[in-house]
Amino acid sequence: MNELNEIVARLDHEFQIETFGKDISFSRFIPTVYDPLKFGWKNTFEEKFVELFNGLMLRGAPHVEKVFLAVFPTDSVLERFIEESKEGDMLFMHHPLLMECGDPKGKWGKGFVPIKEKYITQIKEKKLSVYTCHIPMDCHKQLGTNIAMARALNATIINSDDINNEFVLYCEVEKTNSEELIAKLKEIFEIPYVDFEGQIQNEIQKVALVAGCGDVVDWMVEAEKNGVQAYISGEIHCHIDNEYGKQKFKSMMDFASTTSMSLIGVSHAASEFLVLKTLMRKWFEHNFHLETVLIAQEKWWY
Incomplete structure (x- = not known):
């Protein structure tokens, strides 16, 4: 006891x-x-x-x-x-x-x-x-929600000092593609399907990880500027049924129509x-x- x-x-x-x-x-x-x-x-x-x-x-x-x-x-x-x-x-x-x-x-x-x-x-x-x-x-460096995602993906963390966002983890993974990555994420998180927007990538080596609410367009824009090919989060869309949720959903969809990244949601929970x-x-x-x-x-x- x-x-x-x-x-x-x-x-x-x-x-x-x-x-x-x-x-x-x-x-x-x-x-x-x-x-x-x-x-x-x-x-x-x-x-x-x-x-x-x-x-x-x-x-x-x-x-x-x-x-x-x-x-x-x-x-x-x-x-x-x-x-x-x-x-x-x-x-x-x-x-x-x-x-x-x-x-x-x-x-x-x-x-x-x-x-x-x-x-x-x-x-x-x-x-x-x-x-x-x-x-x-x-934000924890050993017991963090993003840290657990990185370990499950066997990813190498590459956050640099000029990235001033402790909620986003930049990582390198073994070379893969969107379809293979989605299959792996479904297995890791034990989910029946992912939420997907953006583009199918034939080659992915750099990813951004955001557990929970990652449906922040500014974070996605920054990730793309940093060469990320796949943005993986609990949520890539806001599906809350109110004006706030609908506005966030629209903003993200506007971005999704222009991005080259694969945007993959694995469920917040x-x-x-x-x-x-x-x-x-x-x-x-x-x-x-x-x-x-x-x-x-x-x-x-x-």
């Missing part, structure tokens, strides 16, 4: 969450989704989490036997965690909110969605803990689950000899 406080302190230090300060994304999105519901999230979540929007979100019993790992708090993820856990167990996630990202071959999503209050109540009643780590994990099932799982097992349980989403494109 391990002390919760020790695990939390080690995670806080590993990801330097205080150094990063307030999470620029969830410091906006958590109030946006919870305040209209009149849900007292500031009194429900841990004081430090309310300040930083990373770290221990819900505190359970002081001793931890098992850690569950997931990307988003979907209903099915939370139900499985609550059902299979014992008092004191922890859920480690990349996101403190569900994000319905949409499906390139199906429905568009709603964007950020709050955790249902009934699940928060059940987690607290069972004395379980929840820890989330967003941007500090995205799947792109970030990779680091959990490889690097973070080993981290928990090595540092604390904890049993780990991976909770994959029922559907990666959501």
Whole structure:
């Protein structure tokens, strides 16, 4: 058995969450989704989490036997965690909110969605803990979401000092082409299909990797200027069904019609689950000899 406080302190230090300060994304999105519901999230979540929007979100019993790992708090993820856990167990996630990202071959999503209050109540009643780590994990040099993608592709990282974007990883891969690369990505991320725009490339050696939301046209433009042939991300389109999502989708499609790159999306959730099932799982097992349980989403494109 391990002390919760020790695990939390080690995670806080590993990801330097205080150094990063307030999470620029969830410091906006958590109030946006919870305040209209009149849900007292500031009194429900841990004081430090309310300040930083990373770290221990819900505190359970002081001793931890098992850690569950997931990307988003979907209903099915939370139900499985609550059902299979014992008092004191922890859920480690990349996101403190569900994000319905949409499906390139199906429905568009709603964007950020709050955790249902009934699940928060059940987690607290069972004395379980929840820890989330967003941007500090995205930027980590050993345990980062992009790092996990690079390792899975057996890629050589070639970021130079003049590239001032810690969310994009430039890499060289063994010579391939678009079709071979897509087949490999489907296998790595265990997805039925990718989202594809741009051009089919017969020769690919330089790629850009962006886990999660990589649907940023400026990043794509910069990647192309740097000689990238394939831009690989969790999302290359925004499929959120509102004006913001539609505008982002249009901007990206305008760029896609002119680019020479292959633009390949592997799903937001799947792109970030990779680091959990490889690097973070080993981290928990090595540092604390904890049993780990991976909770994959029922559907990666959501």
